[in-house]
Amino acid sequence: xxEKPLSAPSTDAEVLxxxxxxxxQTFTTFTTxxxxxxxxxxxxxxLSLPQTQxxxxxxxxxxxxxxxxxxxxxxxFQCATESGTIPxxxxxxxxxxxxxxxxxxxxxxxxxxMVGGLGAGASAAGVEGAFVNKYALASANGGAVADEYxxxxxxxxxxxxxxxxxxxxxxxxxxxxxDDHQVVAExxxxxxxxxx
Numbered sequence: 001x002x003e004k005p006l007s008a009p010s011t012d013a014e015v016l017x018x019x020x021x022x023x024x025q026t027f028t029t030f031t032t033x034x035x036x037x038x039x040x041x042x043x044x045x046x047l048s049l050p051q052t053q054x055x056x057x058x059x060x061x062x063x064x065x066x067x068x069x070x071x072x073x074x075x076x077f078q079c080a081t082e083s084g085t086i087p088x089x090x091x092x093x094x095x096x097x098x099x100x101x102x103x104x105x106x107x108x109x110x111x112x113x114m115v116g117g118l119g120a121g122a123s124a125a126g127v128e129g130a131f132v133n134k135y136a137l138a139s140a141n142g143g144a145v146a147d148e149y150x151x152x153x154x155x156x157x158x159x160x161x162x163x164x165x166x167x168x169x170x171x172x173x174x175x176x177x178x179d180d181h182q183v184v185a186e187x188x189x190x191x192x193x194x195x196x
Contacts, residue, residue: 047081100156155171
C-alpha cells in the first residue's frame, strides 16, 4: 500500500464548521452499511499513513441516539487499526463522542473555538481549563480536564441531507489529535464523493 500523508487541518473554527456542514461532508443516507464502508475506509487510510503520522488507533462509529446521561449509545462500527491500542483509547473515544453530541461540531472545532478565544499563546492546560470553566463541566482534578468531554481532534459529526442535526459520530483515537481529526475529515469527503 502506497503511503499517503494527511494534510494539516484548519485552525479556524468557523472554517472547520463550514467544512463539516458542506455538501462534500454530508451523506445522502447513513446506514450500518454506510458505517461499514466508512469504518473500513478509515482503517485503510490510517494504515496508508507514513510512519511519521501512523500509530495504532481505535475507530468507532455510533448513532446519535443517546446523550451521556441518557444511556448507552448504539455503536455500529468499531475496530483497532493494528496491535498497540490501549484501554485509554476507549475513554478518549467516549469523551470526544460526547463533545460532538453536545455541541454538534467536531471536537477539533471546539478546541479551535477555545484557542481562538484565548489567543495563540494559550497553554494546553489553559485551553482545557477555559473549556471546563466556560461550560461549567465536571472535573475530578480541579478544573483542568472535563471528565465527560474532550476537546481534542478526532470526534466528527455525521450529517445526512434533509435531516436536522447530527445522526452519528465518528471517532478516531490514537494518532496526534490534529491527525485524528484530519483522517476522519478527508475520509468522509472521499466516501461521500463515491456516493455512499
